[in-house]
Amino acid sequence: xxxxxxxxxxxxxxxxxxxxxxxxxxxxxxxxxxxxxxxxxxxxxxxxxxxxxxxxxxxxxxxxxxxxxxxxxxxxxxxxxxxxxxxxxxxxxxxxxxxxxxxxxxxxxxxxxxxxxxxxxxxxxxxxxxxxxxxxxxxxxxxxxxxxxxxxxxxxxxxxxxxxxxxxxxxxxxxxxxxxxxxxxxxxxxxxxxxxxxxxxxxxxxxxxxxxxxxxxxxxxxxxxxxxxxxxxxxxxxxxxxxxxxxxxxxxxxxxxxxxxxxxxxxxxxxxxxxxxxxxxxxxxxxxxxxxxxxxxxxxxxxxxxxxxxxxxxxxxxxxxxxxxxxxxxxxxxxxxxxxxxxxxxxxxxxxxxxxxxxxxxxxxxxxxxxxxxxx
Amino acid sequence: xxxxxxxxxxxxxxxxxxxxxxxxxxxxxxxxxxxxxxxxxxxxxxxxxxxxxxxxxxxxxxxxxxxxxxxxxxxxxxxxxxxxxxxxxxxxxxxxxxxxxxxxxxxxxxxxxxxxxxxxxxxxxxxxxxxxxxxxxxxxxxxxxxxxxxxxxxxxxxxxxxxxxxxxxxxxxxxxxxxxxxxxxxxxxxxxxxxxxxxxxxxxxxxxxxxxxxxxxxxxxxxxxxxxxxxxxxxxxxxxxxxxxxxxxxxxxxxxxxxxxxxxxxxxxxxxxxxxxxxxxxxxxxxxxxxxxxxxxxxxxxxxxxxxxxxxxxxxxxxxxxxxxxxxxxxxxxxxxxxxxxxxxxxxxxxxxxxxxxxxxxxxxxxxxxxxxxxx
Numbered sequence: 001x002x003x004x005x006x007x008x009x010x011x012x013x014x015x016x017x018x019x020x021x022x023x024x025x026x027x028x029x030x031x032x033x034x035x036x037x038x039x040x041x042x043x044x045x046x047x048x049x050x051x052x053x054x055x056x057x058x059x060x061x062x063x064x065x066x067x068x069x070x071x072x073x074x075x076x077x078x079x080x081x082x083x084x085x086x087x088x089x090x091x092x093x094x095x096x097x098x099x100x101x102x103x104x105x106x107x108x109x110x111x112x113x114x115x116x117x118x119x120x121x122x123x124x125x126x127x128x129x130x131x132x133x134x135x136x137x138x139x140x141x142x143x144x145x146x147x148x149x150x151x152x153x154x155x156x157x158x159x160x161x162x163x164x165x166x167x168x169x170x171x172x173x174x175x176x177x178x179x180x181x182x183x184x185x186x187x188x189x190x191x192x193x194x195x196x197x198x199x200x201x202x203x204x205x206x207x208x209x210x211x212x213x214x215x216x217x218x219x220x221x222x223x224x225x226x227x228x229x230x231x232x233x234x235x236x237x238x239x240x241x242x243x244x245x246x247x248x249x250x251x252x253x254x255x256x257x258x259x260x261x262x263x264x265x266x267x268x269x270x271x272x273x274x275x276x277x278x279x280x281x282x283x284x285x286x287x288x289x290x291x292x293x294x295x296x297x298x299x300x301x302x303x304x305x306x307x308x309x310x311x312x313x314x315x316x317x318x319x320x321x322x323x324x325x326x327x328x329x330x331x332x333x334x335x336x337x338x339x340x341x342x343x344x345x346x347x348x349x350x351x352x353x354x355x356x357x358x359x360x361x362x363x364x365x366x367x368x369x370x371x372x373x374x375x376x
Numbered sequence: 377x378x379x380x381x382x383x384x385x386x387x388x389x390x391x392x393x394x395x396x397x398x399x400x401x402x403x404x405x406x407x408x409x410x411x412x413x414x415x416x417x418x419x420x421x422x423x424x425x426x427x428x429x430x431x432x433x434x435x436x437x438x439x440x441x442x443x444x445x446x447x448x449x450x451x452x453x454x455x456x457x458x459x460x461x462x463x464x465x466x467x468x469x470x471x472x473x474x475x476x477x478x479x480x481x482x483x484x485x486x487x488x489x490x491x492x493x494x495x496x497x498x499x500x501x502x503x504x505x506x507x508x509x510x511x512x513x514x515x516x517x518x519x520x521x522x523x524x525x526x527x528x529x530x531x532x533x534x535x536x537x538x539x540x541x542x543x544x545x546x547x548x549x550x551x552x553x554x555x556x557x558x559x560x561x562x563x564x565x566x567x568x569x570x571x572x573x574x575x576x577x578x579x580x581x582x583x584x585x586x587x588x589x590x591x592x593x594x595x596x597x598x599x600x601x602x603x604x605x606x607x608x609x610x611x612x613x614x615x616x617x618x619x620x621x622x623x624x625x626x627x628x629x630x631x632x633x634x635x636x637x638x639x640x641x642x643x644x645x646x647x648x649x650x651x652x653x654x655x656x657x658x659x660x661x662x663x664x665x666x667x668x669x670x671x672x673x674x675x676x677x678x679x680x681x682x683x684x685x686x687x688x689x690x691x692x693x694x695x696x697x698x699x700x701x702x703x704x705x706x707x708x709x710x711x712x713x714x715x716x717x718x719x720x721x722x723x724x725x726x727x728x729x730x731x732x733x734x735x736x737x738x739x740x741x742x743x744x745x746x747x748x749x750x751x752x
Contacts, residue, residue: 040696044703069671069696077674083693295445298453317459320416320445327420327703 002027005141005184005211007243013357015235015262018349021243024182025081025141026088028056030243030264031352033255033345034091035338036272039064040084043272044330045338047086053307053335054342057089057142059267062134063098066124067117071137079139091267092140093247094131094173094188097149097216108148110165128169132176132185140183144214145173147188152222159192166190167204174208184211186245192217193226195233202237213238214245215263219254228257235262252281252344253368256361259348271337276330278322281340282310285368289333294319297376307339378403381560381587383619389733391611391638394725397619400558401457401517402464404432406619406640407728409631409721410467411714412648415440416460419648420706421714423462429683429711430718433465433517435643438510439474442500443493447513455515467643468516469623470507470549470564472523473592484524486541504545508552508561516559520590521549523564528598535568542566543580550584560587562621568593569602571609578613589614590621591639595630604633611638628657628720629744632737635724647713652706654698657716658686661744665709670695673752683715 002022011018021028035042035050037058042050050058060080065071069083077083080090096113099106103115112127126134128146135143147166150159170187177185187205191197205213215234218227231246238244245265246258255266271281278290282302287294289301294315301318302310309332321329344364351360378398387394397404411418411426413434418426426434436456441447445459453459456466472489475482479491488503502510504522511519523542526535546563553561563581567573581589591610594603607622614620621641622634631642647657654666658678663670665677670691677694678686685708697705720740727736 039700039702040693041702041704044707046704046707068700069692073672077672077690077692082674083690083696085689085693296449296453298458313461314453314459316445316453317416317461320459324415324444326415326417327706328417328422330703331420331422331707 004181007212007241009241011353011355013352013355014260016259016348016352016357017262017264018352019243019264021089023089023141023184025090026056028089028265029349031255031259031345031348032056032265033341034059034265034267035341036061036267036269037084037086037090038269039068040080042334042338044276044327044334045272047084049335050338051086051088053339054346055088055338057091058086060090060092060138060140061098062092062095062131062138063102065092065138066095066126066134067119071134075137075139081139089141090138091142092135092138092144094144094146095126095134096131096146097248099126100149100151110168112146128172129176132173142212143177143183143185145170145185145187147190147216149190149217149220150192151220152193152217152226154192156192156194156197159190159194160197163190163192163197163201167201170205170208170210174210186210186212186214188214188216188247189234189238190217191230191234193222193230195230198230198234199237202234206237206239210242212243212245214247216247218246219249224254224257227254228261231258231261231263252341253365255341255344256348256364260357260361271341272334275333275335275337278329278333279337280318280333281337282372283340283367284370284372287315287372289315289318289322291319293375299373299376301336305336305339305343307336309333309335310339380557383588383617385617387729387731389728389731390636392635392724392728392733393638393640394728395619395640397465399465399517399560401466402432404465404641405725407631407635407721407724408432408641409717410435410641410643411717412437412643412645413460413462413466414645415444416456418710418714420652420703420710421648423460425711426714427462427464429715430722431464431714433467434462436466436468436514436516437474438468438471438507438514439478441468441514442471442502442510443495447510451513451515457515465517466514467518468511468514468520470520470522471502471510472507473525473624475502476525476527486544488522504548505552508549518588519553519559519561521546521561521563523566523592525566525593525596526568527596528568528593528602530568532568532570532573535566535570536573539566539568539573539577543577546581546584546586550586562586562588562590564590564592564623565610565614566593567606567610569598569606571606574606574610575613578610582613582615586618588619588621590623592623594622595625600630600633603630604637607634607637607639628717629741631717631720632724632740636733636737647717648710651709651711651713654705654709655713656694656709657713658748659716659743660746660748663691663748665691665694665698667695669751675749675752677712681712681715681719683712683719685709685711686715
């Protein structure tokens with residue numbers, strides 16, 4: 001058992017990094033994809049399945065969990081791991097992003113943010129200190145600073161103001177978090193699509209000597225090229241001996257290209273959300289299973305996959321289930337998609353270890369470009 | 377492998393019967409509970425789980441499957457078993473009941489029924505012959521005659537008319553079904569809540585020398601006592617060497633009391649539908665997991681159960697999932713409920729074998745009456 005949070009860089013291939021985060025609840029192999037367990041459940045999945053697919057860590061949403069079941073209640077029940085039956089590491093976001101995107105009537109100032117719950121309309125206040133307190137009550141292993149994430153496009157002045165305040169909040173969160181050797185609190189780089197602001201944000205956070213750094217405020221409406229530019233500018237500023245987490249990203253292609261720039265951690269609802277809507281990710285790109293071409297195709301999504309959902313169920317059946325709005329459709333496609341994401345991460349890690357990440361990336365993209373198998 | 381459909385009565389305890397149906401796709405231990413796989417899926421369950429819980433047979437709804445994916449399509453894909461990955465026996469209803477309850481603008485006469493699909497409003501016609509043809513295209517192992525099921529209360533004249541027509545349809549279905557030694561076609565006793573009509577219906581069907589007999593048109597609004605009276609009157613008329621199936625029933629208590637009268641087979645959406653709405657069936661009766669008393673109760677639904685859903689997940693977590701409308705809530709409670717139903721059937725079968733069904737029934741009802749464990 002590892003008593004202290006520790007990140008080890010084990011190999012590189014170009015800028016891509018192979019690493020390992022060790023902490024009391026387990027080891028996280030990086031680059032890592034963290035399935036999103038919004039309200040204490042990775043939607044339509046048993047957590048045993050999520051684990052078997054190779055997830056070392058999942059993400060919980062502080063905003064959702066503070067509304068339901070509530071952090072004090074979770075603490076009384078022994079913490080989030082105990083409640084949801086996931087003894088491995090959990091990362092929680094700060095709640096800030098969802099406050100901005102989901103809640104009504106928010107009021108934001110230096111002290112924090114006041115907002116109305118999207119569940120019952122009740123009013124809540126969250127300061128940087130309260131965000132860390134909540135994440136502590138949840139017993140989260142990796143906690144995120146409260147930040148303000150601005151949707152792009154936005155005015156430079158507005159981006160700068162939010163970035164500066166996020167920096168000040170990072171410091172307050174660091175103080176609130178204090179000394180917890182087995183856990184970590186990560187800062188979040190902001191600065192929108194403005195290189196100077198991104199650099200200032202990263203430098204400011206670096207001063208705080210945090211245990212890890214996230215890049216936030218990307219994949220919020222800007223083109224992929226802008227996201228990659230911002231990463232390319234930001235990552236070199238961050239200390240190489242700390243893990244780097246790109247928040248809320250993304251497609252398999254986003255992940256490959258971000259790993260190529262040196263990102264270590266990802267989370268995204270895409271595999272589960274897309275799955276519920278009938279979109280499957282496979283070695284040969286995306287498959288819209290609602291499409292009529294699958295209606296009488298008894299082949300599986302990918303016979304070479306190790307995942308039962310991908311290998312054992314026919315496209316015809318998946319098509320029928322999704323068209324009929326049956327729960328099993330979302331269950332199977334979420335399973336397939338999370339399997340594909342973890343298979344991708346495994347391939348990424350192996351290729352970095354072997355010093356051939358660029359080749360792996362090219363091969364993977366080539367398979368996607370080939371597209372799905374011909375119609376039966 | 378059994379080439380012929382065959383029913384063996386193995387033991388009795390009072391009027392309760394222990395039996396076994398053998399047919400090419402497998403053996404069905406009776407009394408049996410058949411989970412309902414409406415549209416080719418037992419809602420929110422993997423069929424592997426359904427099998428592991430002890431289901432020897434599941435039910436498919438002809439009405440739903442004829443609309444989606446369509447019987448000709450299912451046949452082209454190799455039949456329902458192949459499509460849904462369930463190699464064991466499947467019973468299909470005739471479609472009549474759902475035509476009456478779900479479709480719009482139906483027109484019924486001697487020839488059959490014309491109705492509008494609840495899915496897309498398209499018009500369909502189903503005759504007794506077409507119902508059997510559809511069930512054949514689905515490759516169903518036990519097929520049901522088309523009947524007309526009258527909702528109670530109803531006028532005696534109306535009940536009689538429907539019963540008489542159902543009898544004539546039974547004969548047409550028997551002819552349409554022809555000789556299929558490995559499969560069976562069951563007739564359905566109708567006659568509402570009128571003893572004479574029930575007896576005439578059962579006697580008429582008996583003349584047709586079918587492989588099995590169902591009792592239909594019960595649990596459609598009448599009190600439980602009326603249902604049991606009708607069974608008590610009907611079952612002695614039916615040949616004892618044929619299996620008896622009570623359609624669409626019911627609660628665990630309905631099942632116990634009907635087994636006591638000699639019923640061999642049951643199906644009901646209750647375990648899965650109730651599960652999706654937060655109602656759990658346990659050894660100690662029903663538990664409404666939405667109730668606030670469970671919000672901080674870290675005990676499982678039933679620590680003595682062999683089912684992971686019942687034994688390993690806390691009430692607090694289930695409560696949270698159901699309150700948050702999360703898919704996993706319905707997945708776990710459907711699993712728990714189907715596990716309880718199959719555990720009940722197993723207990724029933726064992727007690728008949730041991731000649732102590734009446735004791736088992738009393739003990740089981742006593743446990744239900746005790747009610748759920750005290751609040752934590």
